[in-house]
Amino acid sequence: MPAETLLFDVRDFGARGDGRALDTDAINAVIAQAALSGGTVVIPAGRFLCFSIRLASGVTLLLSEGAVIEAADPARHAGAYDPPEAAHGELFQDFGHSHWRNSLIWGIGLHDIAIVGPGRIEGTGLTRDGPGARWRRDTGERPLSMAGMSAAEIRALEPEEQEMTGLGNKAIALRNCRRVMLRDFTIAKSGHFAVLATGVEDLLIERLVIDTERDGIDLDCVRRTRVRGCRVNSPNDDAIVLKSSYALGTAVACDDVVIEDCTVSGYDAGTMLDGSFGHTQQLAPDRDRVTGRIKLGTESNGGFRNIVIRNCRFERSRGLALETVDGGAIENVTVSGVTMREVTTAPLFIRLGDRGRGPVGTDIGTIRGVTIEDVEASGIDHRFAATIAGLPEARIEDVTLRDIGLTYAGGGSMADGKRRPPALPHAYPEPSMFGVTPAWGLWVRHATGIRLRDVRLATETPDGRPEIVAENAEIDRD
Structure with missing residues (x-):
């Protein structure tokens, strides 16, 4: 980031920070002024009511102690958010x-920008x-739990697009930006996304x-990205999620991403902060149990490569999900x-499917070269074993599970153990898509090169299903 030499206080440009007057124009004016030379725009203590704030290259937005930027409401305040671009x-x-x-704060095609706290x-x-x-397709657009x-x-x-006129649905949105830092501030409520970063390179979120x-941090088609030390509570959707959609008009991989030392959860909205x-709350809007997890997918046109997730904690949330269903690797x-702790669906879910939401000719993707190690999970919903599920014509390959301890609630029946769920190649991927799994500990289907090293499976109460079920799968267990 550039040296922060010049300071620009928004109050000097007419911002009031009283929570009643709109400060949008004043803040945008000072950002434009700071962009002429580069520098830091200071939001002092106060409550600054705003519609869309437009970032600029070379500018840092500093949220001081006690500073609050509050998203204005078009139904109550005279104004509107910037219209969605073509x-x-x-x-x-x-x-x-x-x-x-x-969005409340947005930037497109910028470089060397930052938003920093502690506000x-x-x-x-x-x-x-x-x-x-x-x-549209017969299946695949929404989770089967919403059927x-x-x-x-x-x-x-999912209102019609014309109903979105004047509304804002993201706290921070960035597209095709370079050298970006988001650090040391709090977001309370955020519409559809707290942070949406699309096609952003050299991004630090700390x-x-x-x-x-709804969604916490969405990283779509990003490169060289680090997410460190974040705490994200999102009971209704994913907490930290990597995607590789067609939002940039072409398939772009999500590449070289590290997520470390983060905690994700699905506690009632607002109750992590207080x-x-x-x-x-027991169910998310998709009618499965609360979300709050780390996930790769569902949008997966460009695929995911060179991804590291380490030293993270999941609390009252769905487990880790690695999914490609739109052609990516x-x-x-x-x-x-x-x-x-308190895992609300499967603790591990690796899914290769064929939803194919992409241009004509989109083929089935691949999953290979995945290592998951040093994982301890307890309080797991008994219905959903750790799952590795490919397709008969497209197997998942080369997955290692090492030093894994999973403790389930138990309580499944022998009848559950006889189930053979349908393949559902085109369905939206979620652990609940197959219903109660035929194994209570690990279910592997259509996969090869699956290595289990020191995998420990247990139940709190007896379970009538087998511990491990493999269908058209090659498993090497020590």
Whole structure:
């Protein structure tokens, strides 16, 4: 990042910070001024009510102690968020992934930018909803757990695009930016995304605290990215998720990413920040149990390579998910030093599918070269074993599980152990997609080169299913 030599206080440009007057124009004016020479825009203590704030190259936004940027609400305040730019359409990804300007803070094509704390962003006036992708297929657009929802219930979560006019649905959105730092601030509520970074290179996200009603940190088609020491609570969606969508108009891999020393969870929204860690909410909007996990996918056109996840903690959340269903490759992924408590679906879920949400000719992807080691998980939902599930025509290859301890609740039946779930190649990937798994500990299907080294499986109460079930799979267990 460039040297921070010049300071620009937003109050000197007319910002009031009283939580009533809109400070959007004043803050945008000082950012534009700072961009002429480079420098730091200081948000002092106070509550600054804003619509869209536009970042600029060479500028750092400093949220001082006691500073709050609050997202204005178009229903209550005179103004609107910047309109969504003309993009590559929402054919292969939803509205939220396809636009960046309709956000509280955004930047496109910038370099050498930063947002640093210790202040706070509150997305009070943002919406968490938005249209789904325009791509349609009999299956694959939504999790199978949503199959029983009515059209009205779906529409409440996915309004029409014209209903998004004037609304903001992201706290921070970045596209095609270089040398970016987000550090040491808090985000409370954030619409669809707390942070959406698409096509961003050389990105550092460090010590953010996020408690939100949908996605936490979304890293889409990024390169050379580090996420360190973050705490993300997101009961309704993923906490930290890597994606490789078609949002940039072409398939781009998510490459060279490290996620380390982070904690993700699915406590009741807002209760991580207030310290009460609530357990009232039981289901996410997809009607599976609360989310809050680290995941690769679901958008997976460009694939994922050279990914490291280490020294992370999952609390009251779904487990780790590595998924490619849109033609991309998952390769050279290392996971280590992970602990999980109160796992709400499968602790490990590796899925190679054929949803094929992409241009005509999109083929099945690949998964190979995955190592998961030093993992301890307890309080696991008994219905869903750790799962490695490929397809008959596309096996998962070369996966090592080493020094793994998984303790399940137990309680499955012998009848469950006789189940042989359908292949569901085109379905949206979630651990619940197959129903209760036929094994209680580890279920492997359509895979080769699966190595188990010091894998310890246990149940708290008896379970009538086999410990491990392998179907069309080659497993080497010590």
